[in-house]
Amino acid sequence: MRTQSVVVFLVLAAVGLARATEWWESGNYYQIYPRSFRDSDGDGIGDLNGVTEKLQYLKDIGFTGTWLSPIFKSPMVDFGYDISDFYQIHPDNGTMEDFERLMPRPRRLASRSSWTFVPNHSSDQSEWFKKSVDSDPQYKDYYIWHDGKINEETGEREPPSNWGSEFRYSAWEWNDVRQQYYLHQFAVQQPDLNYRNPVVVEEMKNIIRFWLAKGVSGFRIDAVPYLFEVDLDRYNQYPDEPLTNDAEACPDPDDHCYTQHIYTQDLPETIDMVYQWREVVDTFQAEHGGDKRLLLTEAYTSFENMMLYYGNGVRNGSHIPFNFDFLSNVNNASTAGTYVTHIKKWMDAMPEGVYANWVLGNHDNKRVASRFGVQRTDLINILLQTLPGHAITYNGEELGMTDVWISWEDTVDxxxxxxxxxxxxxxxxxxxxxxxxxxxxxxxGFTSADHTWLPVSDDYKTKNALQQLRAPRSHLQIFNKLLRVRKEPSFRQGDLNIEAIDDDVIIYSRQKSDSDLYVIVLNLSGTAKTIDITKYFKLGSQAEVITTSLNSQHIDGDVVNPSAFVANPYVGTVLVAVN
Incomplete structure (x- = not known):
């Protein structure tokens, strides 16, 4: 979600690779939404012990690492993103002892573990906020407070500005005790922390140090663009943000999109804060040894800012600034050229010495199979797993899980x-x-309870992990094969040469010198296409199918003629040259 949080990030490193690259370079990361992953105690809510129970399953599939959405102590207004204590585990998720049992488990699987960090705000039930409400000298300026302004026509006090919440309506809430407004860019119960207060900045760094000392290997930092608001010292009043003026795209004045967030998002200080956090994790590693601790950042922001999150040439930033450019700008109506444009755009703009990453789904967006079409499930996973750099998969996408209809009565978001x-x-x-x-x-198989916090999909009897593991061919079997193949030198370190043949077909190669040549063909359309692959890549007279979509006419191991290759509708295929 677009809030900030500390997330658990479990790294299940591949065995047999060099230590410098085994869990970080060209990694394959799996996002777990813990409330919905596995319930171990029968209360209908997923928990830490459920994650521990399933780590071997994830390792067997082939994931490098796993990160979890927040599990901290919380009133659960926003299901863990409203944190009341950054140093404690919420009872729904288990105990600190459960966490401490979980930590060694990934290491026994030759892996590492990390947490999600939600630093933009706390819960209004946090002791920090309660003391701030009471104007405690230490906590008085922990949050963004303002007297508001007087309406000249009515004489009544009103919010300081027109700033809107991501969750609709005003981002300002009146507090009767303190007799001031406080800022909340998300739920009313999620007051924004004041990052212009150096005490707050140091507190959040101490939280990072605390969990690093507990054994985590990194942090996924949530909703980074919201950390800083315009400096009040520059103005007598917080200024109104300009309107979007797009009645078609955002007709409702209560929606967050109704204004342009020039005073509340993407301020330069935000990127500097990421650089400071990178210094914290790097210093911890230098002082305590061990493998690299990672920062992953979530920011729905401009492309230029996403590049800056990597670093500025002088200071290092996020190891993996999530590639939401691809997620936000490619959909089921996109042409092959659009895919290729956004892939090349990222690859060409990255600074030296960093790695690309590809995010096609997460807990804030409709599922991949629902967005791109269930017929393209394997094709999209093939694309994700065969591009250079890091692949990030949301839990369930490897099974082809789809969105579930949630009634108004069952809605909790x-x-x-x-x-x-x-x-x-x-x-x-x-x-x-x-x-x-x-x-x-x-x-x-999620729980022994007779009720779950959100409804289970109606198709679970025919679409589940066990069924797909046992099937000779399935979405999961294809995914598993992809994760094995991407460990080959040509995928880990090979060049990418990609182009769109027409509006429907993407073709690209991956090859490291002195290693196998792989060619990937993706047909986005509902019409079969016959392609002479040899016009683009030197596959020779024969090529072997490494893996392909369920709805392909081919199966793994088939040998085909590259000069007259039939790309079936909605099918992705990975080919390798036959010597």
Whole structure:
């Protein structure tokens, strides 16, 4: 979600690789939404022990690492993104002892572990906020407070500015005790911390140090663009943000998109804060030894800013600034040329010495199979796993899980609940957060309870991990094969040569010198295409199918003629030259 949090990030490193690259270079990361992954205690809510229970499954598939959405102590208004204590585990997720049992587990699997960091705000139930409300000298300026302004026509006090919340309505809330407004860029119960207070900055660094000392190997930092607001010292009043003036795209004045967030997002200080956090994790490693600790950053921001998150040539930043350019700008109607343009754009703009990354789904967006079409499930996973750099997969995408219809009565997501029965579904993130489908038993093997916090998908009996593991061919079997193949030198270190043949077909190669030549063909359309691959790449007279979509006419191991290759509708295929 677009809030900030500390997330658990478990790194399940591949065995047998050089230490410098085994879990970080060209990594394959799996996002777990813990409330919906596996419930170990029968309360209908996923937990840490459920994650521990399934780590071997993830390792067997071939993931390098796993990061978890927040599990800190929280009133659960926003399901863990409203943190009341950054140093404690929420009871729904387990105990600190459960966490300490989890930490050694990835290491026994030749892996590492890390947490999600939500630093933009706390819960209003945090002791920090309660003391700030009471104007405690230490905490008085921990949050963004303002007297507001007097309406000249009515004489009544009103919010300082027109700033809007991501979850709709004003981002300012009046507090009767303190007699001031406080800023909340998300839920009313999520007051924004004041990053212009150096005490707050140091507190958040101490939280990072605390969890590093507990054994985590990095942090996924959530909703970074919201950290800083314009400096009040430059103005007598917080200025109103200009309107978007796009009635078609954003007709509702209560929606966050109604204004341009020039005073509340993407301020230069935000990027500097990421650089400071990088210095904290690098210093910790220098002082305590061990492998690299990672920073992953979540920022729906401009392309130029995403590049800056890597670093500025002098200071280092995020190891993996999530590539939301690709997620936000490619959809089921995109042409092959659009895909290629955004891939090349990222590859060409990256600074030296860093790695690309590809994010095609997460807990804030509709599922990949629902967005791109279920017929393209394997094609999209083939694309994700065969591009250079890091691949990030949201739990369930490897099974082809789809969005689940959530009724208005069952809806729990704050932005949806702030809407109405007519419009809630488009705003809801619940459909992509439903319980993971483990098997065909009751509640998809997610829990022994008779009720789950969100409904289980109706298709769990025919679409689940156990069924797909046992099947000779399945989405999961294809995914597993892809994760094995991407460990080959040509995928780990090879060049990318990519182009669109027409509006429908993407073709590209991956090859490291003195290693195998692989060619990937993706047909986005519903029409079969016959392609002479040898016009683009020197595959020779024969090529072997390494893996291909379920709806392909080929199976793994087939030998085909590259000069007359038939790309079936909605099918992706990985080929290798036959010597």
């Amino acid at each position: 704050p932005p949806a609940c702030n809407s109405d029965p007519e419009h809630y579904y488009d705003r809801s993130r619940d459909p992509a957060r439903t319980p993971y489908q483990w098997d065909a038993s009751s509640k998809a």
